[in-house]
Amino acid sequence: ILNVEQSPQSLHVQEGDSTNFTCSFPSSNFYALHWYRWETAKSPEALFVMTLNGDEKKKGRISATLNTKEGYSYLYIKGSQPEDSATYLCALTSNDYKLSFGAGTTVTVRA
Amino acid sequence: EAQVTQNPRYLITVTGKKLTVTCSQNMNHEYMSWYRQDPGLGLRQIYYSMNVEVTDKGDVPEGYKVSRKEKRNFPLILESPSPNQTSLYFCASSFRPTGGSDTQYFGPGTRLTVL
Numbered sequence: 001i002l003n004v005e006q007s008p009q010s011l012h013v014q015e016g017d018s019t020n021f022t023c024s025f026p027s028s029n030f031y032a033l034h035w036y037r038w039e040t041a042k043s044p045e046a047l048f049v050m051t052l053n054g055d056e057k058k059k060g061r062i063s064a065t066l067n068t069k070e071g072y073s074y075l076y077i078k079g080s081q082p083e084d085s086a087t088y089l090c091a092l093t094s095n096d097y098k099l100s101f102g103a104g105t106t107v108t109v110r111a
Numbered sequence: 112e113a114q115v116t117q118n119p120r121y122l123i124t125v126t127g128k129k130l131t132v133t134c135s136q137n138m139n140h141e142y143m144s145w146y147r148q149d150p151g152l153g154l155r156q157i158y159y160s161m162n163v164e165v166t167d168k169g170d171v172p173e174g175y176k177v178s179r180k181e182k183r184n185f186p187l188i189l190e191s192p193s194p195n196q197t198s199l200y201f202c203a204s205s206f207r208p209t210g211g212s213d214t215q216y217f218g219p220g221t222r223l224t225v226l
Binding site: 004036041043049103 | 146151213215220
């Protein structure tokens, strides 16, 4: 299992504010980086898959960037809304085709 | 509707009593896998299957068995459950192995408690 670290473990953000958090991974093993959104009592849902250094993906108010050389990805939430409250998981596909998940960042948006 | 289903969603059992958690997908995916999720840890892969009758161990296979007799179904079997198998279990499927850039579709999860 590769060491995929997410920070912070949890965060609280005021409704309307923007926030971001990090996924770090060993850059030497990179093949693809996945972000998932996991709401309590529901299935993890895919947000983005990124494969190229410098990739930026956007879905509504949520976006992600990727730096494969230094081994990190940022997820940004712009203008947070209560429905953005969830745990955000990142997962690394390594170059030997293994998938390793981080422990997640739990976002709570306060109204 | 494309989906992955798991049953049961919640299960409380006792040590040593064999149980099966079912998983089914309707997307004709070849690749299926089982994960467990424990507090403070990322999802850890238990077993995976590349296709019918092709299964292999993931990162934490001890105490589990799987079978893939049909493409759509991938049951997880605990022959003799123990308390350290208390966890949240997810089944997932995708067209191609998770080693690629393919997206996985997850089931709703099964919360298992072994007393």
